[in-house]
Amino acid sequence: MEVALSQSRFDVCHYAFRESLIRGLKGLLLSEYYILATWKMLFFVVPFVVLKKSKFLVVLHGNELLNLGWLSVKIIKYIAKNKRFKFVANSKAIAAIFEDLSGHKVDFIQYPFGEFEGRGYQDINRGDLKLVTVSRLVPRKNVENVIRALALLKKDGVNFSYDIIGEGPCFHSIMKLVKSNGLDKNVYLHGFVDDTTKNSILNGSDYFILPSLFDSEAGSIEGFGIVYLEANYFGLPVLSGNTGGITEAVVDGVTGLHCDGSVQHILEKLKELFDTKFDKEYLVQYAERFDYRKQNGFIGFLKGWFHE
Numbered sequence: 001m002e003v004a005l006s007q008s009r010f011d012v013c014h015y016a017f018r019e020s021l022i023r024g025l026k027g028l029l030l031s032e033y034y035i036l037a038t039w040k041m042l043f044f045v046v047p048f049v050v051l052k053k054s055k056f057l058v059v060l061h062g063n064e065l066l067n068l069g070w071l072s073v074k075i076i077k078y079i080a081k082n083k084r085f086k087f088v089a090n091s092k093a094i095a096a097i098f099e100d101l102s103g104h105k106v107d108f109i110q111y112p113f114g115e116f117e118g119r120g121y122q123d124i125n126r127g128d129l130k131l132v133t134v135s136r137l138v139p140r141k142n143v144e145n146v147i148r149a150l151a152l153l154k155k156d157g158v159n160f161s162y163d164i165i166g167e168g169p170c171f172h173s174i175m176k177l178v179k180s181n182g183l184d185k186n187v188y189l190h191g192f193v194d195d196t197t198k199n200s201i202l203n204g205s206d207y208f209i210l211p212s213l214f215d216s217e218a219g220s221i222e223g224f225g226i227v228y229l230e231a232n233y234f235g236l237p238v239l240s241g242n243t244g245g246i247t248e249a250v251v252d253g254v255t256g257l258h259c260d261g262s263v264q265h266i267l268e269k270l271k272e273l274f275d276t277k278f279d280k281e282y283l284v285q286y287a288e289r290f291d292y293r294k295q296n297g298f299i300g301f302l303k304g305w306f307h308e
Helices: 002-007 021-030 039-051 070-080 092-102 143-155 171-180 195-203 226-233 263-275 280-288 296-306
Strands: 033-036 055-060 085-089 129-134 160-165 187-191 207-210 238-240 256-258
Touching: 033 039, 039 055, 039 070, 055 092, 055 296, 070 085, 070 092, 085 092, 085 296, 129 143, 129 195, 129 226, 143 160, 143 171, 143 263, 160 195, 171 187, 207 226, 207 263, 226 238, 226 280, 238 263, 256 263
Parallel strands: 033 055, 055 085, 129 160, 129 207, 160 187, 207 238, 238 256
Antiparallel strands: none
């Protein structure tokens, strides 16, 4: 976001909570407008709320709106009706959660954006079927059920390789599941890799797999899913979940397929994915819509906010 705003000639002072206070103090003191990455950052800028007539734009991602205590709900309801605050949700799904919680509509919906321009789909000879996941390895990402579905797929005689890129608390349990299902020669857990390695693996893959779930108990939801667009940018159709903002990131039957995350449904949808003819050039074009240089609607919204 900082790059997008700077290139649109906004004077941006970036401050992160864990960075030096001195480094960002001048910008915090002099700024008239504050863009908060989460409503919880409100506690950090309380003096500016009380002492200055500043304006605040709060970005809503999803998890920070789930399983809240009564005090947090009360605070959100209070600032939602304050005219000095604007709210931007990263998907229609998250906008709906905010409205149910606060009783107020968001001011703008802005899908996450990245750098998706100028690459073009590079068609190469891939050989055997290659699958890939890029994700933090936590229960909600549902990689364990992917492993179980692939074990059944292998029994059906389908030859494949599956690259898993990412780290997290489920890394070792996934590794054990791979071994117990006899997939040692099919599944490769890479852990953390640099962007060059990640892009090389994506470019050499056929399909991207990430059937994420909504974990209501842990209060964790996929607000959108920029990683699906990254896969599309490499010409990869995706298999996704069907909760939260995922269904807005992945166009079912066009840029990939949705599933409910169960083992059987993952298996069924994998087979459908392999049999579906996707327009890989379109996948790249679709991802390019989310390039940060093309978010004119959001920039226009910000300019209107600044001049209110």
